[in-house]
Amino acid sequence: MEKTINIILSGLGGQGILFMTRALAQAALDKGFNVMGAETHGMAQRGGSVVSHLRLGEVKSSLVRTGTAHFLLSLEENEGYRNLPFLSHGARMYVNTNSRHFPREEAKGLLDKRKIIYRSIPAGIMAQELGAPRSSNLALLGYFSAFDEGPINYKDLKTTIHKISPKRFKDINLKILEAGYKKGKEAKK
């Protein structure tokens, strides 16, 4: 039995977390993973804190336990911190923020102690510059895929985004995904 991979996706309602979850889940399924996930619907979607859980492997429960997530993708910096308790030792976090002071000084100690690797991208600004201010989710996904640390790479995501995007958003979605990917490639150098 392969080890289960636990992913947390966070942000605020309306930022497109459900789409981001769907894209990762579909890409994982197409790679042969069993997929189990949990989503937030209803009132919290109106701008409140939103968290999605995604688990790849032979599991029955859809929720990730605190201290066991391998990846955290956050569309908002504070929501990223809020979900730190989910992260396991050596986990990786990718955060959408414009702040040059990421991560906050107070958080560094814990992140280093738990050997959590953190990276940030101004996904919101990038999406806005490309003419789709609500698509920071795709820039973050592309960025995540550039490091190739998870089970899903850029090629997988490109195929999935192509498949699941509504027709009129297909081109712009792929463009923003690519921009995020390139940003990640640069950062990796």
Added chain:
Amino acid sequence: MVKQEILLGNGAIALGLLEAGCQMVTSYPGTPSSEILPEVVRFVKSEKLDTYVEWSTNEKVALDTAFAASITGKRAACCMKQVGLNVAADSLMSAAYIGTVGGLVIISCDDPGPHSSQTEQDTRFMARLAKVPVLDPSDPQEAREMVGLAMDISEEFRIPVILRPAIRVSHARQNISFGPIKKNKKQASFEKNPQRWAATPRFRLVLHGELNKKLTEIGKKFENLSRYNFHNLESGKQYPLGIIAGGIPYSVIRDFLSEEKRIDIPVLKIGTPYPFPESLAIAFMSACERVLVIEETDTLIEYLLRDRNKVMGRLSGHVPSEGELVPQVIHKLINNALKELNLELLQSDDDQEAAQLVKDLELPVRRPTLCPGCPERAAFFAIRKTRPKAIFTSDIGCYTLGLNLGAVDTVLDMGAAITMASGFYHSFAQDAVEQPIVATIGDSTFFHSGTTGLLNAVYNSARFVLVILDNQTTAMTGMQPTPALGIRADGSEGKAIPLERIVAGCGVDFIEVVDPYDIKKTTSLLKKAVKYVKDPGGGIAVIIARHPCVIAYPDRAIPQKKKVIITDDCVECNFCLDRFECPALYHDTELGRVNINREICVDCGVCIQVCPKGAIVEA
């Protein structure tokens, strides 16, 4: 050909319904049940079935309608959230006595947490109260299978059966394989039998006896239903601790124990909590010195276990009695029990440090807010401005969030904006106090349970202003159509019923329609309404604040975009932030004024009318 899709639990339930040959599905939307019917529609279209679907006006209507289908011999289902079952309770209690002919499955989705509900109530208790069987799935795939079982039991024993998926089943996503679905060609027939279908109390006693017999038989069946009720005891072995669980907690526990290969802790899984498989439970308990019971949301299983001395659960204080049992909570309470009994603990990566850090960071609390551009925000702003001293009764939907604008004082249940306004009016009028009251209710909520309250208020001479927030959709639950639109659940055309006609039919003489984006006009209309309410010859004044929802109809809602900027006239009074509370407006400490978050601003331009200094202008 077998396909594989990642389905929501609600999608898996929809699939299960159609695989079970369900010929009618009715529903009223409510989190976490709302996606079942749209998924039924999707499969009906792709599989070319002829299943009848409808968004009913409320849950009672949905249940009555499906009940009728089931006594024609067809298989039917209705779907709702747990508090929706309260609305349908009258129907449920009676249907249990009368019984069915074809299958009738009631899907009532629970919301431990609660994430998007008024209460954390446990549908399994409602099943016990009504004396109908209830099945408790622990993941989407099991929910899909259990729908079929529920339908079979319902038809075999002629009894309604409830499926209770909790939110983590309904809103879980799982890859599900499925093949083609066959059409059920069962024809409707109705055999007259007034002693059953229209039973008077004398016959009800007979029916109650029949119901009790059915439950005994179903109970026997559940004892041997090893697919859903099972344990992993080794025969002859005694254990210091066992766990009894059902639903989502079972899935969580199974994952924990199998990850750590803890075969020393046996688990009894209960998939059919009522009628309770008691012999199975007795056998399990006799092999365990102590038993930890972990169930959501209340204490049904715990109540049904006879040997209380062995039980560690909610009644003994071992399990919290409110809130969702998320994995870290379950992990901790298993370890607490193991510790108490001096047994080996589950491994734990202590996360207290991270939790403490999150506290220390003092992160802003992100309360839900109305969307940027939401027409209800404009309406609430005008209401608060016109009647600052009023009691604001409101209702269930996105617009409950009007409380952020100080324009919502009460929320009880569906329709209570109107009925409570009545109650407030009469309470103050009795003391000869003229208390201003403004009630707000959404269009879909008004259709659901507004009319009876409005009829009552008019008939009993109450006086208040009622604003129907008509955004032409059921927004909170995912944009389902309302009867005013004339669009049905499958997208086909229905008869559109304008709100104005219903309001007039309730006996209201003051009915005005306004676009709330025009705050000035809305304000002056509110003033006119207030005058009417106070006038000796007046009464209840109804204003329909009509503007399309920005999420459902982004183009229609903002036909002309107005790019807004903030000038240096801003004096940081924060009036716009406090009273208008648009998430796209924020206080920019660096600039020393209010600023606009372009990432979320939708250019509706409504805030231009809000600033007392005229510092918000069109670019």
